[in-house]
Amino acid sequence: MNLADRLTASRLFLAPLFFVVFMWGGALGLSEGVIAVLLVVLFVCIELSDLFDGQAARRQGTVSSFGKLFDPFADVFARITYFVCFAHAGLMPVWILLIIIYREFCQLFLRMLLVERGIAMAARPGGKTKAVFYMLAGAASLAYWCFLGFGWFPIPEGTALLVVQILYVLAAFLAVASFADYLVQFRKLTRK
Secondary structure, three states: OOHHHHHHHHHHHHHHHHHHHHHHOOOOOOOHHHHHHHHHHHHHHHHHHHHHHHHHHHHHOOOOHHHHHHHHHHHHHHHHHHHHHHHHOOOOOHHHHHHHHHHHHHHHHHHHHHHHOOOOOOOOHHHHHHHHHHHHHHHHHHHHHHHHHHOOOOOOHHHHHHHHHHHHHHHHHHHHHHHHHHHHHHHHHHHO
């Protein structure tokens, strides 16, 4: 495994750890402060690994078809994990979680169909924008959840929750729009 693949694979270990700390940190004897710090560190590591794995692959000349498939899988694995946590906490609307899950599974299926034909489609610009909004919605949810635990908000609590909800709606919209773009590209590639 090259550096890029190791960075990508790290998300497969960090995401379940995030889930365990989020769901059972208190039962494991961790204080609210320790839980909040661990979750922030895990979230940042997950997102930074997504940022740096592609850069490492390009810098080292190790961009591969495997990496093009492994990276989006690890992204979905990690983001669905923390979205499930935030939906469980009541921060993410369940209907948005369902839209995102449907979108991601459908896209992974289309990627498998392309692989069967020997085609590995790279990320599309719309997908990258969607990923940024997934990250923003996740970060806003984590910040809200941490502030809620400590009872301190830099802005009114209702406003903070509204910002989180708006980011989720934008993420869902971008998820659907980027999937539509992916379908167009899929059809172009399968016609050739």
